[in-house]
Amino acid sequence: MKISLKNSLASLEVNTNGAYIDNFEVKDIPIFFPKVMVKIGDILKIRGGMHVCAPNFGVDDTLNSLPSHGFGRDLLWEVLEQRESFIKLSLEGVESYKDVKFTVVYELDGPNLLLNLMIENISDEEKLVAPGFHPYFYAHDHSVVINDRSIDKKELPNSIYEDSSNEKFKLNDKQIEIIGIKNINKYVFWSDFKGDYICIEPTYNGNAFDDKEKGIYHLKSNEIFEISCEIRVKL
Template sequence: MDIDRLNIDYGIANHLTFVAGNGGLPFIAIRNQSATALISLHGGQILSFKPIDENVDMLFLSSKSFYEDGKAIRGGIPVCWPWFGPDPKGLQRPNHGFVRTHLWKVLSTTSTDTETKVSLQFIESQKKEKTWKKPFTLKLEFTIGETLSLELVTHNTGDNPFSITQAFHTYFHVGDINQVQVLGLEGCDYFDKLDQGKEKTQTSIVTIAEEIDRIYMNVDNLLTVIDPVFKRRIEIASQHCKTGVVWNPWQKTSRKMADLANQDYKHFVCVETGNIAFDLIQIQPGGEHRLHSNFKILRH
C-alpha cells in the first residue's frame, strides 16, 4: 500500500497518520486528547491502546512478533474469522481463519479532539484463501477515545446462508500473571482444552497459576480483568456473543512458540469474546451479524 496516498486520502492532521511499521507494513498512528493507539492494516489489528493518563499500554505485543504477509502478529487484538481455533473442516487451513494474516482496506477515518474512528473493510477479492467460497464483506470499526471499542460486521453478499465462528483474540498487558483475576465467569460451564475438551464448571473467580485454555459458555456481557501490579481493572463489555476464552500458554508452551519470548507469558492474559464453539452464527443471504466489544480501564 502507498503510505503517501493513504495519508492524502485518509490522514487527519494532528490526529491520525499512516506510517510504515515493522516489516514495512502499513500502520495507523492515532493521538487525540483521550488516548494513543496503533492499528496495523495487516490483519485489521489494533496493536496498542493507551489512555493519556495511563503509563502502561492496555495491550500486550510480543517483541518477537512476525510482521510479514501470511503470518499473524502476536499481540494486540487479532480478529479470528470465519472460524475460531483449528480449521473446522480439517482442510489444513490456518488456525483462527485467514483475515488476521492479510491486508484490510481503509473505508473511512474521522476524528474529534477526544475521539477517533477508523473503518476498515475486507472483501472476498482481497484474500488469498481459496477454500472459503462464500461471498462476504467484513467491516471493522475502531473507536479510540477514553475507551476502546471494536465492532466487526459480517455481511452475507451471496445467495445462500453460511455459518461462522469468530472472536476478538485480545491480549491484555498485565504486571504479573500470578496475581491476575478474571471476574464474571463464576458459575459458567467451560470446555477445558487442556483436558481433552472435558466440560467443567467455574466455581470461583478465575486465577492463573499454570497453562490455561478454556472456552466458557453462556458468558455474561461484562467481564473484568483485575491487575494488582498495574493497579487497574479492565472492563470488557460485549454484545451479540455468548462465549469467551481465557488463555495463557505458561512457560513450557511459550518456549515452543517462535514469536514469544520465554518470559512473555508472565505479562499477558488473553480474555477473548466472540461466537465460539456451540455459539455458531448463521447469516442469511443479504443479512449481517455484529460483534461488539468495549474496553475500559479503571484505576484499581
C-alpha cells in the same frame, strides 16, 4: 500500513495488515501487550496486540478449510474511513468466503476502546461464522482476578471458557471491564506465557468451529452478522 489514533487519554496503533491493533495505551500505560514476534520451537509466531478472529474463532474442524482464528488476521484490509480516534476497515473474503464482506471499526472514547465487526453475506449461499476478538492484555506478573475470583494460571495454556457477555478483571493493578454489546456470549482466557500477556477473548460461541454442534451461526444470503464490545479502563 500503520495508522495512529488518539484522544486526550488513549492512543491506538492500527496495522492494515490483518486489521491488527499493535498497541493500545491509556495515559501512556500499556493496556495491550505490544505486538511482537516470538520463537515457539522452530517457528516465529505473532503475539500481542489484538486481532479479529473471522470468520471463525479457534480451529476449523467443521469445514476443514479455514486457518485457526480465520483468515482475517492474515490479509490486507482497506481503510474506508479515518478520523483522529476512529477507523473503519474493510476486507473482501477469499475462497469459499469470496462473496462475504468484513468490516471492522475501532474507536477510542476517553480511556475506552470500542470494537465492532460486521460480516455481510452477499452470496446466494448460506455461510458459517463464529467470530471473536483476540486481545493480549499486558500482565507482567501473570496474576489475574476475574469477577473477583483468582484464576489459576496453570489452567491458562489449556484455555478457560466462561459463558458471559461481560467480564471485569484486574491486571497490574488496573481495573478493566469488557462490556458485550452484540453477540458476545462466551469468553476464553488463555496464555502460553511466552510474554507478559494474558488473553481475555470475547467471542460468539467460542471455538464453535471445532464441533458443529457448538453453535456456529448460519449466515443467510444478504444477511449481516454483527459482533461488538467495549473495553473499559478505569482511571
